[in-house]
Amino acid sequence: MGEEQWCLAVPKREAEQTRRRLLEEGLLDRNFRPRPEGDAVLFPVTEEVPGAVRCEFEAVPEQAVLPRHELVGGIAIMQENDPEGAERLLASRPSLETVLFPQTAVEGEYRTRRFSVLAGVPSTRTRVTEYGLSFDVDLALAYFSARLSTERQRVLEAMGEGERVLDMFAGVGPFAITLAHRAALVVAADLNPAAVHLLVHNIALNRATNVIPMLADAAHLPRIGFVPFDRVVMNLPLAAPEFLPAAAALCRDGGTIHLYALEEREGEYLPLIRAVTGGEIAERQVRTYSPGKWHAVYDIVVEKK
Numbered sequence: 001m002g003e004e005q006w007c008l009a010v011p012k013r014e015a016e017q018t019r020r021r022l023l024e025e026g027l028l029d030r031n032f033r034p035r036p037e038g039d040a041v042l043f044p045v046t047e048e049v050p051g052a053v054r055c056e057f058e059a060v061p062e063q064a065v066l067p068r069h070e071l072v073g074g075i076a077i078m079q080e081n082d083p084e085g086a087e088r089l090l091a092s093r094p095s096l097e098t099v100l101f102p103q104t105a106v107e108g109e110y111r112t113r114r115f116s117v118l119a120g121v122p123s124t125r126t127r128v129t130e131y132g133l134s135f136d137v138d139l140a141l142a143y144f145s146a147r148l149s150t151e152r153q154r155v156l157e158a159m160g161e162g163e164r165v166l167d168m169f170a171g172v173g174p175f176a177i178t179l180a181h182r183a184a185l186v187v188a189a190d191l192n193p194a195a196v197h198l199l200v201h202n203i204a205l206n207r208a209t210n211v212i213p214m215l216a217d218a219a220h221l222p223r224i225g226f227v228p229f230d231r232v233v234m235n236l237p238l239a240a241p242e243f244l245p246a247a248a249a250l251c252r253d254g255g256t257i258h259l260y261a262l263e264e265r266e267g268e269y270l271p272l273i274r275a276v277t278g279g280e281i282a283e284r285q286v287r288t289y290s291p292g293k294w295h296a297v298y299d300i301v302v303e304k305k
């Protein structure tokens, strides 16, 4: 008899690509085995992701089960403080260098966590490869989440060639450098000096010649006198709504703002958005954040009032 579990059904021809993406984003639940069903493959996922439904799965035999973890480049972040499990995990994958356990939640203005090292090289720095790009990250110094890789591709695909883009909360640059592929110019700002240091490094690492890094508080950006941007990315889910008037001032009429927010009910931020701009709004849930809370994105077409 199997267990009830969230699962994602994908056509067989997309199975390998999906498996790699779920592994990259730490969403593949390794306590269960993916299984074919008709023309599709059902993948067990660790949380309710868009398109997931409930299915029954056979659990993997106990000795094969590795501790739950999220992969960020050569680092595994475990959900439990289990040094013995960490050693097994490290031994299971030659590409793993370090196993960490978060001692805190994501906290503070810089959105970082403190970690203890459970196994391997005592470092919080690693290189992440995402859709052909490389990002050097230091998880203790600056925010990075591999789980947004699909979201970055979605925004890239929505873009036209030659846009002027502003990333207001750029971190080490994953959105800015991904979007630079189609943009004419990307301005990438963050107020964490360590994040900007890695952002500058990652711009050079990816030979992105059209990304301008800035050590700046996003609240100050409207006073710089930029030519309005075609697209503004606001990935600071706990506080981005506060910065929406600044983003709207920086975006051209008809341009798009991608506002990431944490919400407890669908449409929670619609009244606030409508008070700032009159254009079209599409809302999507990106992933579960904690029980009863969603990481949502609002794609907002700016209509100057």
Ligand SMILES: C[S@@+](CC[C@H](N)C(=O)[O-])C[C@H]1O[C@@H](n2cnc3c(N)ncnc32)[C@H](O)[C@@H]1O
Pocket (backbone or CB within 6 Å): 109, 110, 111, 142, 143, 144, 145, 148, 168, 169, 170, 171, 172, 173, 174, 175, 189, 190, 191, 192, 195, 216, 217, 218, 219, 235, 236, 237
């Ligand atoms: C959730 S992280 C997102 C980073 C990046 N966009 C990514 O996807 O990895 C939010 C970032 O906003 C930065 N931040 C927080 N408040 C800010 C502000 N007022 N102005 C500019 N950056 C800010 C933090 O330092 C952090 O790097």
